[in-house]
Every structure is written in structure tokens, then in C-alpha cells.
Amino acid sequence: MVTPVALNLPLSDSDVSGLKAGDIVTLSGRLVTGRDRIHKYLAERPRKEEVPFDLSGTVLYHCGPVVENADGGFRAVAAGPTTSMRVEMYEAIVIREYGLRGIMGKGGMGEGTRRALKEYGCVYLHTIGGAAVYLAARIRKAVGVWKLEEFGPTEAMWLFEVEGFPAIVTMDSHGNDLHREVEEASFRRFSELIKKM
Amino acid sequence: MLKLRDGIVELYKKVATSLPPDVEEALRSALPAEEEGSAAASSLSVMLENVRMARETAKPLCQDTGVPVFFVKVPMGLSQLDMKETILDATRIATAKIPLRPNAVDVVTEKNSGDNTGAGFPIIYMEETRGGTLSIDLMLKGGGCENAGQLYKLPLEELCAQRDLDGVRRCVLDAVQRAQGRGCPPYIIGVGIGASKDQVTRLAKDQLMRKLNDANANSDLAALEKRTLTEINGLGIGPQGLGGRITALGVKIGANHRHPASYFVDVSVGCWAHRRGRLIW
Numbered sequence: 001m002v003t004p005v006a007l008n009l010p011l012s013d014s015d016v017s018g019l020k021a022g023d024i025v026t027l028s029g030r031l032v033t034g035r036d037r038i039h040k041y042l043a044e045r046p047r048k049e050e051v052p053f054d055l056s057g058t059v060l061y062h063c064g065p066v067v068e069n070a071d072g073g074f075r076a077v078a079a080g081p082t083t084s085m086r087v088e089m090y091e092a093i094v095i096r097e098y099g100l101r102g103i104m105g106k107g108g109m110g111e112g113t114r115r116a117l118k119e120y121g122c123v124y125l126h127t128i129g130g131a132a133v134y135l136a137a138r139i140r141k142a143v144g145v146w147k148l149e150e151f152g153p154t155e156a157m158w159l160f161e162v163e164g165f166p167a168i169v170t171m172d173s174h175g176n177d178l179h180r181e182v183e184e185a186s187f188r189r190f191s192e193l194i195k196k197m
Numbered sequence: 198m199l200k201l202r203d204g205i206v207e208l209y210k211k212v213a214t215s216l217p218p219d220v221e222e223a224l225r226s227a228l229p230a231e232e233e234g235s236a237a238a239s240s241l242s243v244m245l246e247n248v249r250m251a252r253e254t255a256k257p258l259c260q261d262t263g264v265p266v267f268f269v270k271v272p273m274g275l276s277q278l279d280m281k282e283t284i285l286d287a288t289r290i291a292t293a294k295i296p297l298r299p300n301a302v303d304v305v306t307e308k309n310s311g312d313n314t315g316a317g318f319p320i321i322y323m324e325e326t327r328g329g330t331l332s333i334d335l336m337l338k339g340g341g342c343e344n345a346g347q348l349y350k351l352p353l354e355e356l357c358a359q360r361d362l363d364g365v366r367r368c369v370l371d372a373v374q375r376a377q378g379r380g381c382p383p384y385i386i387g388v389g390i391g392a393s394k395d396q397v398t399r400l401a402k403d404q405l406m407r408k409l410n411d412a413n414a415n416s417d418l419a420a421l422e423k424r425t426l427t428e429i430n431g432l433g434i435g436p437q438g439l440g441g442r443i444t445a446l447g448v449k450i451g452a453n454h455r456h457p458a459s460y461f462v463d464v465s466v467g468c469w470a471h472r473r474g475r476l477i478w
Contacts, residue, residue: 066260066298078260083341107379129381130470132260134247152309186432190374
């Protein structure tokens with residue numbers, strides 16, 4: 001097995017530029033979650049000072065966790081990724097306005113995000129969809145939460161402290177994209193299979 | 198009904214926190230098919246480890262505990278209205294107790310109901326049965342894979358899909374090609390064919406309740422299920438869409454009679470975390 005690249009959050013420019021599509025990594029430190037509603041909110045009215053957490057250099061994880069109350073706070077009990085493509089129309093703006101160095105989710109993203117990764121120095125990380133208990137075990141604690149009342153626990157922004165959280169770089173800051181490679185290869189096979197009768 | 202309610206809460210718990218044995222076995226058998234050390238093989242290993250952890254800790258194996266879909270066979274004489282109330286009560290209790298993620302969102306106000314109940318939520322299909330046995334099937338259908346489904350109206354020139362079983366095959370391949378890794382492969386594919394849109398989408402969901410080793414009683418459909426599965430796995434999308442040999446674990450096809458003018462095909466995509474179970478009462 002390949003030894004993963006151990007990354008500490010927040011990420012630096014050189015962390016990001018050193019990562020290549022295909023690298024296996026682990027994340028340690030603080031990251032935030034955000035899915036459909038957070039993206040819409042952040043992109044529509046970008047005001048950095050309104051977000052109670054420092055997003056610059058960190059990773060935004062596409063995740064709507066199952067949380068339970070624990071010791072006066074919250075604990076994530078199941079926290080796998082959600083499909084990233086749904087927030088494609090917002091992501092480039094969010095990366096630009098909030099200075100993120102990593103986007104994490106599942107399934108990859110589109111052309112707009114790919115360009116933004118290159119332009120602003122950011123990577124896309126894929127982590128394993130459906131492996132929610134396995135991944136929640138790498139979240140040490142929920143440090144904070146924003147928009148809980150308004151958006152509910154699924155759509156809120158959680159600040160998580162993670163340790164050894166596993167992911168794979170699938171879109172790097174140099175324009176490489178594993179999802180696109182797989183899709184192009186499968187499209188060639190698909191085209192063979194549906195050739196005229 | 199109180200005992201039944203608690204039985205349904207237990208059904209929720211079993212379905213949310215474990216995989217059916219046939220699906221787990223299929224994932225296990227997929228592992229040696231993938232190259233050692235590949236992203237496909239390590240993804241499968243993590244999935245299996247996650248299944249074990251979820252079962253042992255009784256936590257939801259995926260954070261998206263989905264839209265609950267009930268298929269209920271109600272014996273004659275048992276009230277379907279009472280049945281529905283009992284399912285709603287059980288849903289509220291299960292959401293708080295397991296816990297499930299609250300997923301029911303009001304389309305107008307955007308408020309989450311907080312307890313997985315709401316307009317048309319959960320989805321409950323009921324039919325009367327002559328036997329004396331109440332049978333409740335539950336599927337927790339995740340949003341990611343539900344979004345990957347497609348509805349087709351044949352003929353469809355862009356796929357060279359005519360109004361025949363080969364046309365159906367082309368639709369299934371197209372749906373998987375479009376889904377790529379976004380709905381959490383390896384997939385389980387349910388297909389419904391028939392005369393109207395509403396009916397084929399339901400029929401496709403029914404197919405997702407069949408066990409993976411369930412052979413289609415119709416030999417032509419059985420052959421089509423087998424062929425499309427092989428062809429899907431030839432696409433190379435792989436577990437998690439990162440490339441590999443196993444993109445689907447099964448294809449199940451159901452067909453109703455159609456109208457001479459109509460030929461609808463619905464392809465419903467189930468993720469690898471294909472959570473379904475049955476309560477017999």
C-alpha cells in the first residue's frame with residue numbers, strides 16, 4: 001500500500017501545488033462542512049466577516065452529517081460525503097471569495113471548479129461515499145456550528161476537528177482530473193456498446 | 198398497533214445500520230476482481246469495514262438515511278389508515294432514537310420538519326393481500342443515487358434506441374454512463390418498462406427490492422438483466438467512480454403491458470449502501 005501524504009490544516013500554497021491527482025492523503029486539523037444551502041448563501045452574498053470561522057486555507061467538506069447531542073455539545077456519528085456536482089454553479093465563487101485550499105466531497109466537479117482550482121490554488125478531494133461511520137470515527141469533535149437554527153443540522157456549516165481523515169486527490173491545481181479521465185474512457189466503451197444496430 | 202409500531206422502529210434500525218446479506222456478499226465478492234492496491238480495491242475494503250463498524254455500533258452506515266420507502270401488504274380487514282398512522286409514529290420515534298438524519302424539507306418554506314415526516318414523506322405504497330400475514334418492506338433510498346435515475350421515452354434517436362428490449366438496454370447503459378461515480382457505485386439498477394410515467398418509476402423501485410440472486414421469471418428479461426450487468430461492468434467506471442471492473446452488482450428489470458403508442462423506461466439507481474429489509478407480522 002502507498003503511504004498517504006499527511007496534511008495539516010489549514011493548507012499552504014506549497015501543500016496545494018505539491019499535490020497531484022491520484023495522491024492519497026490524510027487530513028488533520030479543522031475543516032468546515034457545507035452543502036447546497038451554505039453554497040447558495042455564500043455565493044449569493046459573499047461577506048467573509050459574517051462567517052464565524054476562518055475559512056482561508058481550509059477544506060470545505062460537502063457533507064450533511066448525522067449528529068447527536070453529547071456532553072453539552074454535538075458529536076458526528078455518520079459523516080460521509082454528498083454528491084459534489086450539485087454545488088458546481090457556486091463553487092468557483094466560493095473558492096475565490098473565501099480563500100479555500102481544498103474542496104472535499106464525492107464524484108468530482110465540473111469545468112468551472114476545475115478552472116478555479118487552477119486559478120486560485122486549490123484541490124478537490126474525493127472521499128468514500130457511504131462510508132459514514134468509518135469517516136465519522138476520524139472526526140474528533142464538532143468545534144462549532146453556523147446557521148443551525150436557520151438551515152437545520154444537515155445543511156448547517158459545521159466546524160470539525162479531524163485526525164487522519166482519508167481522501168484521494170482527484171482534481172489537482174494543475175488541471176488534472178481523474179473523474180474526467182474515467183468518464184472519457186467509459187464514454188468510448190459506451191459509444192461502442194450503443195453503435196447502430 | 199403499539200407493538201407493531203415498535204416493530205417498525207426496529208425495522209428502521211436494522212435497515213439503517215446494516216446491509217442485507219446478499220449485498221454485503223456481493224461487495225465481498227467484488228473485492229478480488231479489482232487490482233490489488235487500486236483505488237477501487239481500497240474503496241471496497243473501506244466500504245466493507247464501514248458496514249462492520251455500523252453493525253457493531255448500531256449507527257447509520259450512511260449519513261444520508263434517505264427517503265424511507267415502504268411497500269406494505271395489508272391483510273384484508275386491517276385498516277390502511279391505521280397502518281399509515283403507525284408508520285408515521287414509528288418514523289418519528291426512529292428518527293430521534295437511532296438517530297436518522299431528518300430529511301423531509303418543505304418545498305415552499307425550506308424548513309426541515311425535523312422528524313422525517315411531511316407531505317408524501319415517507320413514501321408509503323400499500324396493497325391488500327388475501328393472506329393473513331402483514332408484510333412490510335422498507336428501503337432507505339439515498340438522495341445521491343435517486344438523483345442519478347433517468348426516465349426515457351422510446352424511441353430515442355440519440356441512443357439509437359428503438360421500442361424493443363435492445364432499446365431498453367441502451368437506456369440502462371446511458372443512465373449509468375451519465376451517473377458515473379456520483380451516485381456511489383457499485384450500483385444496483387432497477388428498471389421499469391410500461392405504458393405510463395408514474396407506473397414505470399414505481400415498477401423500477403419494486404425491482405430494487407428483489408434479492409440480487411433473484412432470477413427473472415421471464416427468460417428474455419433474465420437474459421437482458423445478465424447482458425446489461427456485464428456491459429455496465431465493461432464501462433470501467435468502478436467502485437466510487439475512480440475506475441475499475443465492478444460498477445454494478447445487479448440489474449433487475451420489470452415489465453408491464455404498454456400502450457401501442459407508448460414505451461416508457463425508468464432506470465432507478467441504487468447505491469452500494471443498498472438498505473432494504475422486511476418485517477413479517
